Amino acid sequence: MTRQRAQDDGALTTLKSLLGQRLSLSKSDLALHGRSESYFPETLPDAVAYPETTEEVAQLVTICAEAGVPVVAWGTGTSLEGHSLATQGGVVVDFSRMTRVLDLRAEDMTVSVQPGLTREALNEELRATGLFFPVDPGANAALGGMAATRASGTTAVRYGTMRNNVLALEVVLADGRVIRTGSRARKSAAGFDLTALMVGSEGTLGLITELTLRLHGQPEAISAGVCAFPDMGAAVAAVTDTIQMGLPMARIEFVDAACAAAVYAYAGMDFPLLPHLLLEFHGTEAAVAEQARLFGEIAGDHGALGFDWSVKPEDRKALWAMRHNAYYAILASRPGARALVTDICVPISRLAEAVEAAQADIAAASVSGPILGHVGDGNFHAVLLVDPENPEELAEAKALSDRMVRRALALGGTSTGEHGVGLGKLGFMAAEHGDGWAVMGEIKRALDPKNILNPGKLVPPWQ
């Protein structure tokens, strides 16, 4: 690594005079921002900054740009691919002091927020308005991080991903300029879609300092249910038919038999050890009842073993608590283990094939890996459990993940449906995008010629 460390060039002194106590060099703070939720080794930044305003972020970036010091944005640190690890040192910008709701416009169904606000905190603020923000990646992530990684989750089949739910952004660029992308209008044809370019850019093109989000009406009624299928192919066929009929599923999740076993053991329940679908409809009372009934008919046509559904909130909460706890249930199935979570996404017609091939690979390996995912999007995760003290297991899990990615690309899919590139998928960008990856690098060089924004991530290396 040829880059100068931040300490060497006086940038930290200048930053200290800008931020005072809000520039932290404490070991515990550096350690806290040197870890990820995943299997990557600890990599400490040189400092952690806690700005409170866009102006401070712009000044911080200007100072770092002059000194050539890397700047890495940090939301809640819940990303799974090491996006926010400062692998070339520099300053981690922690947005936990920028968490305000700036402008709630219920009539427009939009809200402008600071990037450190989490999705749960936003929905708490929205509770009395009849509106909600639907994107739900599981973790209570910061909205800025969710935009930067193009997050999605269980509700994307109905409400879309962050791509669809970010209307506008304020962004601090690598040279300290502050731009606003988009407007509060619901659509625009006015030039390059800089909003979409920034969403998913993982902090390599700019730091998001404000987001304007699209809100949705809280559904009048919700029906939810669960059913078992004899095999994955039958479950996927039922979902395909349901989508083609235009039934607007709000969530449609699957768990494989191994995942069902872990989940039901954790919940102390007893269910058939088969692939299951968990689903939810949002709408008027009459609509959600009709939709659940129609889904039941379709599921029956595909050999489903019954379909239990309910409009009662307590039943629904129990169902989704089970789904949201799946990750912990799986971890609990092997005490002391850590997880490498795969994230491929394929065309739905190839989903059963991709899942079955992954299951066969896992069955032939020494590590276990229950599978769960978002069947309406063709996106699934194998939670590969490894002993963190055993490098051979980690290598085996990585090899399994790599194999799944190569298969996804061959099937017309992508290496990452929702977790992003970070460190874990960087090695697949050339295979996935071909010359398109070079184009990403050309855009990066145009907007960040000194390569100070999250260097070493997302684009082809050039420094």
Next chain:
Amino acid sequence: MTRQRAQDDGALTTLKSLLGQRLSLSKSDLALHGRSESYFPETLPDAVAYPETTEEVAQLVTICAEAGVPVVAWGTGTSLEGHSLATQGGVVVDFSRMTRVLDLRAEDMTVSVQPGLTREALNEELRATGLFFPVDPGANAALGGMAATRASGTTAVRYGTMRNNVLALEVVLADGRVIRTGSRARKSAAGFDLTALMVGSEGTLGLITELTLRLHGQPEAISAGVCAFPDMGAAVAAVTDTIQMGLPMARIEFVDAACAAAVYAYAGMDFPLLPHLLLEFHGTEAAVAEQARLFGEIAGDHGALGFDWSVKPEDRKALWAMRHNAYYAILASRPGARALVTDICVPISRLAEAVEAAQADIAAASVSGPILGHVGDGNFHAVLLVDPENPEELAEAKALSDRMVRRALALGGTSTGEHGVGLGKLGFMAAEHGDGWAVMGEIKRALDPKNILNPGKLVPPWQ
């Protein structure tokens, strides 16, 4: 203009050997591709090319890049802002020989097509599949052009714009490289969203040679209806409530009293000369009936004068024929006139205010301008009628349009909701985007340093 004309440098000779008769220099062909649907003066290209393959497009661009000859993509020539006028000369690339459906995957609800295929031709191909492509800008435009201009129209409130319905693209870049953006997976978090960057780039970053589109299930049932409101504020309030309740309107259009007068005179019908809403619901039979009934209640709460709705196809067709004919009905209200069509889009909470201010401006002017639009998106059009032989009227119409744009920007909106920038809105990009417009220029220079792709459009001038 310092740029060499294509004739001067032998590029046309090389192109001729590549394309033979499919490079046209005929006066009638140049004239046909030197006009637009709008008020811009004729500007002839040097040649018109009719490629048949991606490979030919790539060779054509390579030849033009070497010679510094402008390359301008052309779909059906139905854009309203002069996007495809070769204002610096060069070669217009007409995609009318690239109209094939390449890969229809009903189970994935995707289709890959060539860029010259029109949306109506695609839907004709899809008829027996139970699927359809919903984006409907009115004109039977080519899908490549619809993507390049980020088109939308009457169904965007339910199905989204081209931004939401293009999954992947094949694009020929300014140096002849061919890239594929996106995949057939329904979502991805794998790097910069080059698909979204190309959608709406108006031919300045690349030429689209293939599109993978998201399809939707043909609705089982459709209900449609119309109702009059005492004023625009009441109509907009009814729509806001309807959206917040989560009723999924498939179309929600408004016409002002002047537009209603023109439309009803043209159709030989008799309706109150008041603002009207026209709407449509898509879903199951029970759902669309319930939705229409609920909308009727909401409309009644806002003073609507009755609400006639129907699930009969003939009633629906008559209703939307009336809406689709509105442009011609308005033109017919002043024989011999041409139209300058405005296209602002504002947050819905400001829509009534923007429409009423536009009406007041038009009332104080000498030209007439009935108003119609997509109320669910906050997007509306004044069809300003001018005598093409009268430069003062054109100047007055332009001044009215400019005033509406400045007002839209002040209200948090955009200069163009769906027609795009082209020549007509270029003058507002700096005001709308600030430094963001400079960023667009930086991206353009990175990807097209010789400025050969649709030069003089969209980004700040630099050559």
